[in-house]
Amino acid sequence: QEIDEHLIERYLVTAEGGNTSPIIVINKSDLGGAEEVRDKLEQRGIRCPIYLVSAKNEKPHRQLVELLNQGSTVAVTGSSGVGKSTLVNQMVGDVVLATGAVTSEGSGRHTTVRRELLLAQGGVLIDxxxxxxVQIWEDLGLETVFHEIAAAATKCKFADCTHRDEPDCAVKQATTDGDIDLNRLASYLALCQELSDLTDEIDEYQRSQRRRRDARQN
Incomplete structure (x- = not known):
């Protein structure tokens, strides 16, 4: 499966907004190209740890197992067919979850159809x-994930700069100078617009509820 950087950034914003510590796991590294994917993500500006693993390797990734040994709660999430259940089995050290094949088109089948909570290695593992x-609901993780944009934004002429059409926008200047990836900025702006639209929908719903309540009272 191809790596979707925009989807990964959605996961990261959700994780950071929930006060968790995200880790990117690139599975099936035995198929080749994993190092290039990791380098691409790092060059894009993603700063969280990135581990390369292979489900074919019977020995679990040491750093992932250490997370459980520290008594942490680890949630494994991602698209279908990326090998989450196989990874969980490795970390637990036993076959506790069923695994499935990937279709000829490269899409995954839903082997796991519900959340599974497992006690393993002194920690808690959630599949x-x-x-x-992935729907984001708040902007709490945006500045952490898009750290370079947040840093440049402090130098914009206007405090409420949207980094679209305003003059003296330090973020747009940074993209011109090559300090901020254009695709990263596009991803950031798309998420900001999505949050703005969501806020408008919630506000309209609340207004309609108030109108209904007032109508009943009258």
Whole structure:
């Protein structure tokens, strides 16, 4: 499966907003190209740890197992067919979850259809069904994930700069200078617009509820 940087950034924003410490695991590294993917993500500006693993390797990734040994709660999430259940089995040290094959088109089948909570190695491991999309609900993790944009934004002429059409925008200047990846900025702006649209929808819903309540009272 191809790596979707925009989807990864959605996961990261959700994780950071939930006050968790995200880790990117690139599975199936035995198929080749994993190092290039890791380098691409790092060059894009992603700063969280990135581990390369292979489900074919019977020995679990040492650093992942250490997370459980520290008594942490680890949630494994991602798209269908990326090998989450196989990874969980490795970390637990036993076959506790069923695994499935990938279709000829490269898409995964839903082997895990519900959340599974497992006690393993002194920690708690949560396996989740494959996700087709990730909805963000608040902007708490945006500045952490898009750190370079947040840093440049402090130098914009206007405090409420949207980094679109305003003059003297330090973020747009940084993209011109090559300090900020254009695709990263596009991803950031898309998430900001999505949050703005969501806020408008919530506000409209609340207004409609108030109108209904007032109508009943009258």
């Amino acid at each position: 989740t069904p494959g996700l087709r999309e």
